[in-house]
Amino acid sequence: MIELRDIRRDFQVGDQTVHALADVNLAINAGEYLAVTGPSGSGKSTLLNVLGLLDHPTGGHYLFEGRDTTTLDDQAQATLRNRRIGFVFQFFHLVPRLTAQQNVELPMSLAGIEPAERARRASHALAQLGMSDRAHHRPDQLSGGQRQRVAIARAVVMQPALLLADEPTGNLDQASGADVIRILEELNQQGITLVVVTHDESLASRAQRRVRIVDGRIEKDTGRREDA
Ligand SMILES: Nc1ncnc2c1ncn2[C@@H]1O[C@H](COP(=O)(O)OP(=O)(O)O)[C@@H](O)[C@H]1O
Numbered sequence: 001m002i003e004l005r006d007i008r009r010d011f012q013v014g015d016q017t018v019h020a021l022a023d024v025n026l027a028i029n030a031g032e033y034l035a036v037t038g039p040s041g042s043g044k045s046t047l048l049n050v051l052g053l054l055d056h057p058t059g060g061h062y063l064f065e066g067r068d069t070t071t072l073d074d075q076a077q078a079t080l081r082n083r084r085i086g087f088v089f090q091f092f093h094l095v096p097r098l099t100a101q102q103n104v105e106l107p108m109s110l111a112g113i114e115p116a117e118r119a120r121r122a123s124h125a126l127a128q129l130g131m132s133d134r135a136h137h138r139p140d141q142l143s144g145g146q147r148q149r150v151a152i153a154r155a156v157v158m159q160p161a162l163l164l165a166d167e168p169t170g171n172l173d174q175a176s177g178a179d180v181i182r183i184l185e186e187l188n189q190q191g192i193t194l195v196v197v198t199h200d201e202s203l204a205s206r207a208q209r210r211v212r213i214v215d216g217r218i219e220k221d222t223g224r225r226e227d228a
């Protein structure tokens with residue numbers, strides 16, 4: 001489903017070049033559950049942003065469902081991201097002035113889905129996450145765990161093939177964090193390909209496959225599923 005070939009991401013900071021990713025080769029099969037670990041600053045978020053088409057690699061090729069995304073223009077990448085990829089962030093990234101329902105409707109607005117259908121699907125997504133009674137609350141009227149549920153509803157409402165989560169429990173108490181992980185794992189069991197960045201080893205050990213990054217390079221890749 002995904003293939004990264006010799007991916008490199010350099011950041012220019014003043015007269016210094018930071019090699020956030022170097023020589024990254026990684027293939028991910030549909031349906032896999034993969035945890036990415038590594039020290040702070042090792043390139044985990046950069047890798048996830050590249051996978052999510054939120055950032056462009058400096059070099060190399062990224063194949064998504066057989067298409068080389070590095071040859072697509074911004075619009076085509078945005079469309080692909082909107083249709084096929086969901087993203088969950090540590091700090092939720094909900095739009096503050098919009099209700100939970102409106103936040104979940106956003107990706108469908110981008111996709112040009114009609115208002116009635118949008119409302120129907122957003123309500124359904126929120127109901128599946130146990131958030132129906134909070135649909136008309138704004139993010140500042142929700143707890144951290146509830147915000148992350150809304151963010152997950154937004155991430156999956158377009159039924160993406162790939163779900164990326166960058167430290168999704170990093171800003172939550174233990175109980176809400178466990179809850180969020182359980183939801184993500186259920187989505188994976190329903191077929192979505194799941195990549196979770198975490199520095200929590202016990203959380204990483206729940207994933208079938210674990211990739212460790214150090215200094216922008218893949219240092220270890222264990223538990224890879226060879227079939228599928
Ligand atoms: N936008 C940016 N500009 C400059 N340097 C960056 C930028 N984003 C990340 N970096 C650098 O790239 C490296 C990897 O960062 P990141 O992927 O955020 O690490 P992690 O998520 O593993 O903590 C770090 O050295 C960081 O300082």
Ligand SMILES: [Mg+2]
Nearest residue numbers: 044045046166
């Ligand atoms: Mg990070």
